[in-house]
Amino acid sequence: MKLEGKRLIWQEYQKEIADDHYFYARSCIRQTFFPGAEAVFVKILKEELGKDIHDEKHHTSCTGIGYHSDVVPFDTTMTVVARQFALMTEAGYENYAASCVTSFGLYTEILDTWHHFPETEAKIREFLFKATGREFNKPKNLAHASDIVYKFRHQIAGKAKYKLVDKDTGEPLKVVEHIGCHYSKMFPHKGIGGAEYPYVLSGMIEAWGGEVIDYPERRHCCGFGFRQYLVQANRGFSLSCSKKKFDSMEPYEPDMIITNCPGCPMFLDRWQYALSEMEGKTYGKGKNGIPVFTYEEVAGLIMGYDPWEIGLQVHQVPAEPLLEKIGIPYDPDRKFKGKNGEDLGMPESPSYLKFYADK
Amino acid sequence: MPKHVIVIGAGPAGLETSANLAKLGIAVTLVEKEESTGGHVKQWHALFPALLPGTEALDAIRKGMPENVRVQNKTTVTGIEAVNNYFTVSGHNGWQEKADAIVFATGFQLFDARRKEEYGYGIYENVITSADLEEMFATGKSLVNRHGNKPERIGFVHCVGSRDEKVNNLHCSKVCCITAVKQAIEVKQMLPEAEVFCFYMDLRMFGRHYEELYKEAQEKYNIQFIRGRLSESAEDQDGNIVLKVEDTLLGKPLRIKAGLLVLMVGMEPLAGTKSLADKLGLTKVPDGFIQPADEVLQSNFTELPGVFVAGACSGPKSVSDTLADARSAALAVAGFLKL
Amino acid sequence: MEKKARQFGYTITRDRQIDYDANKHDISKIVAAAEPSLNLCISCGTCSATCSAALFTDFSLRHVILLLRRGETSGLAKEVAKCMLCGKCQLVCPRNVSTRNLIIQISKAVIPAQL
Numbered sequence: 001m002k003l004e005g006k007r008l009i010w011q012e013y014q015k016e017i018a019d020d021h022y023f024y025a026r027s028c029i030r031q032t033f034f035p036g037a038e039a040v041f042v043k044i045l046k047e048e049l050g051k052d053i054h055d056e057k058h059h060t061s062c063t064g065i066g067y068h069s070d071v072v073p074f075d076t077t078m079t080v081v082a083r084q085f086a087l088m089t090e091a092g093y094e095n096y097a098a099s100c101v102t103s104f105g106l107y108t109e110i111l112d113t114w115h116h117f118p119e120t121e122a123k124i125r126e127f128l129f130k131a132t133g134r135e136f137n138k139p140k141n142l143a144h145a146s147d148i149v150y151k152f153r154h155q156i157a158g159k160a161k162y163k164l165v166d167k168d169t170g171e172p173l174k175v176v177e178h179i180g181c182h183y184s185k186m187f188p189h190k191g192i193g194g195a196e197y198p199y200v201l202s203g204m205i206e207a208w209g210g211e212v213i214d215y216p217e218r219r220h221c222c223g224f225g226f227r228q229y230l231v232q233a234n235r236g237f238s239l240s241c242s243k244k245k246f247d248s249m250e251p252y253e254p255d256m257i258i259t260n261c262p263g264c265p266m267f268l269d270r271w272q273y274a275l276s277e278m279e280g281k282t283y284g285k286g287k288n289g290i291p292v293f294t295y296e297e298v299a300g301l302i303m304g305y306d307p308w309e310i311g312l313q314v315h316q317v318p319a320e321p322l323l324e325k326i327g328i329p330y331d332p333d334r335k336f337k338g339k340n341g342e343d344l345g346m347p348e349s350p351s352y353l354k355f356y357a358d359k
Numbered sequence: 360m361p362k363h364v365i366v367i368g369a370g371p372a373g374l375e376t377s378a379n380l381a382k383l384g385i386a387v388t389l390v391e392k393e394e395s396t397g398g399h400v401k402q403w404h405a406l407f408p409a410l411l412p413g414t415e416a417l418d419a420i421r422k423g424m425p426e427n428v429r430v431q432n433k434t435t436v437t438g439i440e441a442v443n444n445y446f447t448v449s450g451h452n453g454w455q456e457k458a459d460a461i462v463f464a465t466g467f468q469l470f471d472a473r474r475k476e477e478y479g480y481g482i483y484e485n486v487i488t489s490a491d492l493e494e495m496f497a498t499g500k501s502l503v504n505r506h507g508n509k510p511e512r513i514g515f516v517h518c519v520g521s522r523d524e525k526v527n528n529l530h531c532s533k534v535c536c537i538t539a540v541k542q543a544i545e546v547k548q549m550l551p552e553a554e555v556f557c558f559y560m561d562l563r564m565f566g567r568h569y570e571e572l573y574k575e576a577q578e579k580y581n582i583q584f585i586r587g588r589l590s591e592s593a594e595d596q597d598g599n600i601v602l603k604v605e606d607t608l609l610g611k612p613l614r615i616k617a618g619l620l621v622l623m624v625g626m627e628p629l630a631g632t633k634s635l636a637d638k639l640g641l642t643k644v645p646d647g648f649i650q651p652a653d654e655v656l657q658s659n660f661t662e663l664p665g666v667f668v669a670g671a672c673s674g675p676k677s678v679s680d681t682l683a684d685a686r687s688a689a690l691a692v693a694g695f696l697k698l
Numbered sequence: 699m700e701k702k703a704r705q706f707g708y709t710i711t712r713d714r715q716i717d718y719d720a721n722k723h724d725i726s727k728i729v730a731a732a733e734p735s736l737n738l739c740i741s742c743g744t745c746s747a748t749c750s751a752a753l754f755t756d757f758s759l760r761h762v763i764l765l766l767r768r769g770e771t772s773g774l775a776k777e778v779a780k781c782m783l784c785g786k787c788q789l790v791c792p793r794n795v796s797t798r799n800l801i802i803q804i805s806k807a808v809i810p811a812q813l
Contacts, residue, residue: 001594002482002484008481009476185786195476195789214594215595216601219593220750225750236754237754241753241754477790524794525790525791587742587743589744591747603747607742607760610758612746612749
């Protein structure tokens, strides 16, 4: 692989990312799947980088899941998104930061639709006004939250306590980056690095000391695909897509997977459990899996935040082997304890995948 | 006063047009942006279908070039103007001449394979183009992958940058199908143990002896043809290229590794042709190739009297078609000059 | 009648030929009117090569288009339901066929016909 070839492509796919004053729209599902990720993002932006970020309480789902599952019509989706833009306008912001990759893709699709069909935009403005009395400005800058972390990746590295490096050997960790399909596959010029060789996560991994793995099924979808997962009869497709990726990345012995989408880390993490239960197969060394993280969690980890405070205990594939490899301290006794030390209960131990609750 | 014609471009089309014009007693200035004449054929090891060496072909074309052909090399034409009944042509270096007629023999440019990002050219070491392979043949470089090993399997991908609206090229480049067959045979001659696969959408073996070469590739060299177009390539740990195509005749997606992948890059109109045509006021340049006044009856004429086309600047052509077209252009010019 | 066949010990072998003249071509006309780029397909198979659904099912848009063009529409509803509308095929089609809309238009055209 010639890195300079990729660099040439990366230069072609750069985009403007606002420097400050973000209107942050959270994801429907991320706070359940990876509860610390969004909190870490807000904390890093506010406390470490001193940025102004408005964490909006009144926004709703963008309807992306319903839209992509064919249950919400596009007009409805556009009107709901118009309401989010109205909330941004009312709050006095013009830089929209979406936590969710599907929302980001949908906002991009809607703004592109309105650009080509101004009459559609006029119609949606009318719908929103009739329904809610609201009006809106379109965002001056639209970014996915990973774009913003990418933009400040070097500042984060400058403040970091740890690197994505094996503390014993000094070797960079081998990292799989996985980009949500809706980030740049629909609009390559709206994603850092484009669709074929996205750079948004690779840039973070490089800046934070790791080494990116380019494996044959890198471009393949995690398998979420909405209609695949939401219909139980189709769920096997979802699992099989993830399996295809694991089989392809396994020979590279990755230390971790980093993702920028709500669904991908969920499926790449939980399906490792399902695959181990169904086939007895685990993809890490020993009986470990390959731990899966959101980029915010990784930013939090290298900043030295407590692994349990950023929600790593809810991962299906335990993060402990990676924490030990980097040299990040953690208290095994506190893994399943709440904020004030109360017992949160412990999940059932998987049959094959190594479990790290035992003292 | 003898008539004077300026021929732009000294590839096979320009050389052959100039030689034939000169033989008819016309003074010719042959303008070439590079130092030496010969165009793309200079870098081409051997021409299909009979594997005529490129240098031999050029020597034959240049041989006996009449004295009334003056080569103005290292000159990129930047200005071109129709003034009354003559033309003024000027170069980037201050060169300027008048002529009674102009022949566009500007040829083509090879498709930049990096534009098909998903194919990995410029990123994966073992993805090369047909032009790279030809250069390897010409320089006698041995066919090895990045570990210095002979590739056990070589894949050829047809239609790279041709017949692909995603890169804005609807046209067929005509020569790539037969070039792939030719190169597959040459590779097989160098590496008899290797497996060779061609991935194609349609095999266009229209020329004389093309079908024979295709049959020879099957019969003598056991080259495999899979009807499917590459959707993406990736690299495995050993530097092999992992291909994804559909085997359309079996109706199943196919995954196959190749130690070396050759992209059959097509012909694109030369970027400079369009801007020169614009300067002259030629309106019929629909896709960057100059459209003749009539594609059947007046293939060397343009819509402007005194402006002619020869070779691949009016559309992809093989070397033999180019030479025939060039000779025909010379006669068209002579007729225009009433000689 | 089945009883008779059992009694005789043999059956009539149904023709597997595509009966182009007997087949109905209204569905392909409806789809082509709604998405004219249907007619641009050259069966290169790039769509199927990149298709996520094709890895795990026998779904092939190339095949679906051929069935539609020949009027072999009886199984189409079942076929197009295998597509997950991810749109990857649209990114790679060398003829700029609007594949995603094509599948939606086929679904619209065949589902009422088979109800």
